[in-house]
Amino acid sequence: MATTNRALRVVGEGPSGRGPTTLVDSCVLFDLVLDDPAWGQWSATALAAAADEGPLVINPVVYAEVSVGFDSVEVLDSVLPAADYLREELPYAAGFLAGKAFLRYRRSGGAKTSPLPDFYIGAHAAVSGHRLLTRDKARYATYFPTITLIAP
Numbered sequence: 001m002a003t004t005n006r007a008l009r010v011v012g013e014g015p016s017g018r019g020p021t022t023l024v025d026s027c028v029l030f031d032l033v034l035d036d037p038a039w040g041q042w043s044a045t046a047l048a049a050a051a052d053e054g055p056l057v058i059n060p061v062v063y064a065e066v067s068v069g070f071d072s073v074e075v076l077d078s079v080l081p082a083a084d085y086l087r088e089e090l091p092y093a094a095g096f097l098a099g100k101a102f103l104r105y106r107r108s109g110g111a112k113t114s115p116l117p118d119f120y121i122g123a124h125a126a127v128s129g130h131r132l133l134t135r136d137k138a139r140y141a142t143y144f145p146t147i148t149l150i151a152p
Contacts, residue, residue, distance in 0.1 A: 019054030022150065023125045024085065025134035026065035026117070029058075033069060033079070039135060046150055050133050051084070057130055058085045061120045090124055097123035101143040122147065 024047065030036070031043035050056060058080065070076040101123060102115040118136060122144040125132040130147070134140060137151035 020148075021055045021057050021086075021128070021130045022050040022053070023057045023059065023121065023128070023130040023132050024050075024062065025121055025132060025136065026062045027135045028133050029062070029066050029080070031135075033066070042152055043135070046133055050131070050150060056085050057088050057128075059088050059090050059121070059124050061090065061117045061124075063087070065117055088124070088128070090120060091127050093127045094120065094123040097127055097144075104143060119143065 028043045028047060031039040032047070034040075036043070047056070063076070063080070066080065067073075067076050070079070098115050098119040101119045102110075105112070105116075105119070118139050121134075122132065122140045124130070125140075125147045126144045131150055132140060132144075132147050133150045135152060137149055140147065140149055140151075
């Protein structure tokens with residue numbers, strides 16, 4: 001994955017402290033970091049719209065997934081500035097919900113042997129009342145039907 005020093009700043013007013021909070025899935029951030037030809041424009045537009053409505057949020061799972069393409073914490077932090085992306089810890093209730101969603105996944109024939117990052121991200125959105133900005137609508141809608149998805 002190519003690294004970038006370009007901050008993933010949003011067009012608009014940024015976190016206002018008002019309006020709905022939006023947890024940003026790593027796939028959306030990857031689209032911007034990699035300037036994805038298929039999804040980059042959609043992700044940029046959706047991210048800016050979400051930021052205009054309220055604060056953007058990331059958690060340690062999203063941060064870890066995006067970090068793969070960066071050489072240092074300092075560079076990653078310059079790309080995902082804390083002023084633009086509120087950082088929240090993963091609530092324990094989200095860990096519990098992620099485990100239950102993973103159990104449903106396994107019982108329905110899922111092959112993975114440990115919970116996927118998407119389960120932690122979806123559970124965090126669910127227990128915290130965040131909307132979720134993602135391109136992975138099917139998995140989140142299946143395992144976390146109560147969250148509001150911003151998805152294509």
